[in-house]
Amino acid sequence: NAGVTQTPKFRVLKTGQSMTLLCAQDMNHEYMYWYRQDPGMGLRLIHYSVGEGTTAKGEVPDGYNVSRLKKQNFLLGLESAAPSQTSVYFCASSYRGPNQPQHFGDGTRLSIL
Amino acid sequence: GEDVEQSLFLSVREGDSSVINCTYTDSSSTYLYWYKQEPGAGLQLLTYIFSNMDMKQDQRLTVLLNKKDKHLSLRIADTQTGDSAIYFCAETNPLDNNNDMRFGAGTRLTVKP
Numbered sequence: 209n210a211g212v213t214q215t216p217k218f219r220v221l222k223t224g225q226s227m228t229l230l231c232a233q234d235m236n237h238e239y240m241y242w243y244r245q246d247p248g249m250g251l252r253l254i255h256y257s258v259g260e261g262t263t264a265k266g267e268v269p270d271g272y273n274v275s276r277l278k279k280q281n282f283l284l285g286l287e288s289a290a291p292s293q294t295s296v297y298f299c300a301s302s303y304r305g306p307n308q309p310q311h312f313g314d315g316t317r318l319s320i321l
Numbered sequence: 322g323e324d325v326e327q328s329l330f331l332s333v334r335e336g337d338s339s340v341i342n343c344t345y346t347d348s349s350s351t352y353l354y355w356y357k358q359e360p361g362a363g364l365q366l367l368t369y370i371f372s373n374m375d376m377k378q379d380q381r382l383t384v385l386l387n388k389k390d391k392h393l394s395l396r397i398a399d400t401q402t403g404d405s406a407i408y409f410c411a412e413t414n415p416l417d418n419n420n421d422m423r424f425g426a427g428t429r430l431t432v433k434p
Binding site for chain 2: 212241248249250251252253266267298300305307309310311312313314315
Protein backbone atom coordinates (compact mmCIF):
# COMPACT_ATOMS: atom_id res chain seq x y z
CA ASN A 209 0.00 0.00 0.00
CA ALA A 210 1.33 3.41 -0.97
CA GLY A 211 -0.69 5.26 1.71
CA VAL A 212 -0.14 9.01 1.30
CA THR A 213 2.27 10.08 -1.44
CA GLN A 214 3.61 13.61 -1.81
CA THR A 215 5.44 15.05 -4.78
CA PRO A 216 7.92 16.57 -5.12
CA LYS A 217 10.11 15.73 -2.12
CA PHE A 218 12.29 18.81 -2.49
CA ARG A 219 11.97 22.10 -4.33
CA VAL A 220 13.76 25.42 -4.44
CA LEU A 221 11.86 28.44 -5.70
CA LYS A 222 12.63 32.08 -6.21
CA THR A 223 10.47 34.71 -4.56
CA GLY A 224 7.39 35.36 -6.67
CA GLN A 225 7.37 32.00 -8.44
CA SER A 226 4.39 29.72 -8.25
CA MET A 227 4.11 25.98 -7.80
CA THR A 228 1.73 23.20 -6.83
CA LEU A 229 2.39 20.46 -4.30
CA LEU A 230 0.65 17.20 -5.02
CA CYS A 231 -0.81 14.77 -2.52
CA ALA A 232 -2.41 11.44 -3.35
CA GLN A 233 -3.94 8.83 -1.05
CA ASP A 234 -5.12 5.35 -1.92
CA MET A 235 -7.05 4.58 1.27
CA ASN A 236 -10.40 6.01 0.19
CA HIS A 237 -10.21 8.59 2.98
CA GLU A 238 -12.74 11.39 3.05
CA TYR A 239 -10.65 13.99 4.89
CA MET A 240 -7.38 15.41 3.68
CA TYR A 241 -5.11 18.04 5.23
CA TRP A 242 -2.14 20.21 4.43
CA TYR A 243 0.22 21.19 7.27
CA ARG A 244 3.44 23.10 7.45
CA GLN A 245 6.15 22.21 9.93
CA ASP A 246 8.54 24.85 11.16
CA PRO A 247 11.30 24.41 13.77
CA GLY A 248 10.00 24.52 17.35
CA MET A 249 6.40 25.04 16.25
CA GLY A 250 4.96 21.62 15.60
CA LEU A 251 2.52 21.29 12.72
CA ARG A 252 0.12 24.01 11.71
CA LEU A 253 -2.93 23.35 9.56
CA ILE A 254 -3.03 25.33 6.32
CA HIS A 255 -6.17 24.02 4.60
CA TYR A 256 -8.23 20.89 4.76
CA SER A 257 -10.96 19.10 2.85
CA VAL A 258 -13.87 17.07 4.18
CA GLY A 259 -14.60 15.44 0.84
CA GLU A 260 -14.32 15.68 -2.91
CA GLY A 261 -15.05 19.17 -4.16
CA THR A 262 -14.77 20.82 -0.72
CA THR A 263 -12.01 22.86 0.89
CA ALA A 264 -11.75 24.93 4.06
CA LYS A 265 -9.23 27.19 5.75
CA GLY A 266 -7.11 26.06 8.64
CA GLU A 267 -4.96 28.00 11.05
CA VAL A 268 -2.52 29.57 8.54
CA PRO A 269 -4.21 29.73 5.10
CA ASP A 270 -2.85 33.04 3.80
CA GLY A 271 -0.72 32.75 0.66
CA TYR A 272 -1.98 29.27 -0.18
CA ASN A 273 -4.81 27.81 -2.22
CA VAL A 274 -6.04 24.23 -2.46
CA SER A 275 -8.22 22.07 -4.64
CA ARG A 276 -9.85 18.66 -4.22
CA LEU A 277 -11.19 17.80 -7.63
CA LYS A 278 -10.82 14.08 -7.03
CA LYS A 279 -11.30 12.26 -3.74
CA GLN A 280 -7.80 10.79 -3.80
CA ASN A 281 -5.93 14.02 -4.60
CA PHE A 282 -5.41 17.22 -2.63
CA LEU A 283 -3.35 19.96 -4.24
CA LEU A 284 -1.65 22.85 -2.44
CA GLY A 285 -0.76 25.90 -4.50
CA LEU A 286 1.54 28.82 -3.86
CA GLU A 287 0.66 31.60 -6.28
CA SER A 288 3.53 33.94 -5.44
CA ALA A 289 6.09 32.29 -3.18
CA ALA A 290 7.60 34.27 -0.31
CA PRO A 291 10.63 33.43 1.87
CA SER A 292 8.26 33.06 4.86
CA GLN A 293 6.82 30.02 3.11
CA THR A 294 10.09 28.14 3.39
CA SER A 295 9.03 25.09 5.36
CA VAL A 296 8.37 21.37 5.26
CA TYR A 297 4.86 20.65 4.04
CA PHE A 298 2.98 17.53 5.07
CA CYS A 299 -0.17 16.11 3.61
CA ALA A 300 -2.36 13.82 5.71
CA SER A 301 -5.63 11.99 5.35
CA SER A 302 -8.15 10.38 7.65
CA TYR A 303 -11.11 8.14 7.01
CA ARG A 304 -13.66 10.54 8.43
CA GLY A 305 -12.95 13.49 10.71
CA PRO A 306 -9.80 14.62 12.53
CA ASN A 307 -10.82 12.51 15.53
CA GLN A 308 -9.67 9.50 13.59
CA PRO A 309 -5.96 8.83 13.18
CA GLN A 310 -4.35 10.81 10.43
CA HIS A 311 -1.95 9.17 7.99
CA PHE A 312 0.93 11.34 6.81
CA GLY A 313 3.03 11.57 3.70
CA ASP A 314 6.81 11.89 3.91
CA GLY A 315 6.75 15.65 3.36
CA THR A 316 7.91 18.19 0.79
CA ARG A 317 10.85 20.36 1.75
CA LEU A 318 10.36 23.75 0.10
CA SER A 319 12.92 26.56 0.11
CA ILE A 320 12.09 30.04 -1.15
CA LEU A 321 15.08 32.20 -1.99
CA GLY B 322 -6.25 29.34 20.88
CA GLU B 323 -5.84 26.10 22.67
CA ASP B 324 -2.28 24.95 23.27
CA VAL B 325 -0.39 21.71 23.45
CA GLU B 326 2.99 21.91 25.14
CA GLN B 327 5.92 19.54 25.33
CA SER B 328 9.51 19.80 26.43
CA LEU B 329 11.78 19.99 23.39
CA PHE B 330 14.52 17.52 24.28
CA LEU B 331 15.00 14.26 26.16
CA SER B 332 18.13 12.14 26.34
CA VAL B 333 18.26 8.61 27.78
CA ARG B 334 20.62 5.64 27.76
CA GLU B 335 19.81 2.52 25.79
CA GLY B 336 17.82 0.10 27.94
CA ASP B 337 16.41 2.79 30.21
CA SER B 338 12.78 3.91 30.18
CA SER B 339 11.85 7.17 28.47
CA VAL B 340 8.96 9.33 29.61
CA ILE B 341 7.76 12.09 27.31
CA ASN B 342 5.28 14.52 28.80
CA CYS B 343 2.59 16.70 27.25
CA THR B 344 0.11 19.19 28.63
CA TYR B 345 -2.93 20.59 26.88
CA THR B 346 -5.42 23.29 27.68
CA ASP B 347 -8.67 22.22 25.96
CA SER B 348 -10.74 20.51 28.60
CA SER B 349 -13.05 19.21 25.86
CA SER B 350 -10.30 17.26 24.15
CA THR B 351 -11.62 13.85 23.26
CA TYR B 352 -8.80 12.06 21.51
CA LEU B 353 -5.11 12.36 22.34
CA TYR B 354 -2.40 11.00 20.11
CA TRP B 355 1.29 10.25 20.05
CA TYR B 356 3.10 10.44 16.72
CA LYS B 357 6.73 9.58 15.93
CA GLN B 358 8.75 11.36 13.27
CA GLU B 359 12.04 9.93 12.07
CA PRO B 360 14.48 12.09 10.07
CA GLY B 361 13.23 12.89 6.59
CA ALA B 362 9.92 11.14 7.12
CA GLY B 363 6.34 12.04 7.92
CA LEU B 364 4.57 11.48 11.19
CA GLN B 365 3.76 7.91 12.11
CA LEU B 366 0.90 7.24 14.49
CA LEU B 367 2.19 5.36 17.54
CA THR B 368 -0.86 5.18 19.73
CA TYR B 369 -3.90 7.13 20.85
CA ILE B 370 -6.19 7.26 23.83
CA PHE B 371 -9.76 8.35 24.35
CA SER B 372 -10.39 10.88 27.08
CA ASN B 373 -12.53 8.42 29.06
CA MET B 374 -9.47 6.21 29.57
CA ASP B 375 -6.59 6.82 31.94
CA MET B 376 -4.11 4.28 30.64
CA LYS B 377 -3.34 2.34 27.51
CA GLN B 378 -0.53 -0.14 27.03
CA ASP B 379 0.81 -1.46 23.74
CA GLN B 380 3.95 -3.60 23.97
CA ARG B 381 6.75 -1.24 25.08
CA LEU B 382 4.51 1.81 25.02
CA THR B 383 2.38 3.00 27.92
CA VAL B 384 0.18 6.07 27.67
CA LEU B 385 -1.07 7.73 30.84
CA LEU B 386 -3.77 10.38 30.84
CA ASN B 387 -4.55 12.62 33.79
CA LYS B 388 -7.63 14.42 32.57
CA LYS B 389 -7.96 16.54 35.68
CA ASP B 390 -4.48 17.99 35.20
CA LYS B 391 -4.70 17.83 31.36
CA HIS B 392 -1.47 15.86 31.31
CA LEU B 393 -0.54 13.10 28.89
CA SER B 394 2.60 11.01 28.99
CA LEU B 395 4.23 8.39 26.80
CA ARG B 396 6.51 5.85 28.45
CA ILE B 397 8.82 3.77 26.29
CA ALA B 398 10.22 0.77 28.12
CA ASP B 399 13.68 -0.62 27.30
CA THR B 400 14.44 2.29 24.98
CA GLN B 401 16.47 1.38 21.90
CA THR B 402 18.60 3.49 19.57
CA GLY B 403 15.88 3.01 16.94
CA ASP B 404 13.53 4.95 19.19
CA SER B 405 15.54 8.12 18.57
CA ALA B 406 13.10 10.46 16.84
CA ILE B 407 10.82 13.41 17.44
CA TYR B 408 7.62 12.56 19.30
CA PHE B 409 4.54 14.71 18.87
CA CYS B 410 1.60 14.91 21.18
CA ALA B 411 -1.71 15.91 19.50
CA GLU B 412 -5.30 16.36 20.54
CA THR B 413 -8.67 16.85 18.88
CA ASN B 414 -12.03 18.08 20.01
CA PRO B 415 -15.12 16.96 18.06
CA LEU B 416 -16.83 20.22 18.97
CA ASP B 417 -14.10 22.21 17.23
CA ASN B 418 -15.51 23.69 14.05
CA ASN B 419 -12.07 24.00 12.54
CA ASN B 420 -11.68 20.22 12.28
CA ASP B 421 -8.23 20.79 13.67
CA MET B 422 -5.76 18.39 15.24
CA ARG B 423 -3.54 20.46 17.49
CA PHE B 424 0.08 19.41 17.79
CA GLY B 425 2.75 20.13 20.30
CA ALA B 426 6.15 21.34 19.07
CA GLY B 427 7.61 17.84 19.45
CA THR B 428 10.12 16.26 21.85
CA ARG B 429 13.39 15.15 20.33
CA LEU B 430 14.39 11.88 21.99
CA THR B 431 18.05 10.94 21.80
CA VAL B 432 19.04 7.43 22.86
CA LYS B 433 22.70 6.99 23.75
CA PRO B 434 24.30 3.55 23.45
